Amino acid sequence: MSTSSASSASSYPSWPASGSSLGPFRSFLSMLNWRPVADLERREQIAESRIQQLKSEQEQLKSERMQIESDCVRIENEIARLKELNAKLAALWPSSSTSSTPPTTPASDCAP
Numbered sequence: 001m002s003t004s005s006a007s008s009a010s011s012y013p014s015w016p017a018s019g020s021s022l023g024p025f026r027s028f029l030s031m032l033n034w035r036p037v038a039d040l041e042r043r044e045q046i047a048e049s050r051i052q053q054l055k056s057e058q059e060q061l062k063s064e065r066m067q068i069e070s071d072c073v074r075i076e077n078e079i080a081r082l083k084e085l086n087a088k089l090a091a092l093w094p095s096s097s098t099s100s101t102p103p104t105t106p107a108s109d110c111a112p
Helices: 002-011 024-033 038-098
Strands: none
16 A cells, blocks of 8 residues: 555656645646746736827827817917908998988888
């Protein structure tokens, strides 16, 4: 009986990386889970996704900025047009105040 347990113990492969008193299966699992770069890889993935997010936000902000700039140009053009109209109205306004009062409509036109 002691020979069978000794032969079963020798049938397990040795795991030089483990060097512990764990069983071979646990030593193997321990070896699989031991990855010092896993945290670095995860941080790199997070950083890359954040970079992509920031790039898309930057593109969106550029688009919004271009829209705002075009709106500003449109508004400036509208202001210039309104100033021209105000100048025309100001030129017409004094001449209309010097003329006679506007004609009144006959009462017959107002009644049904």
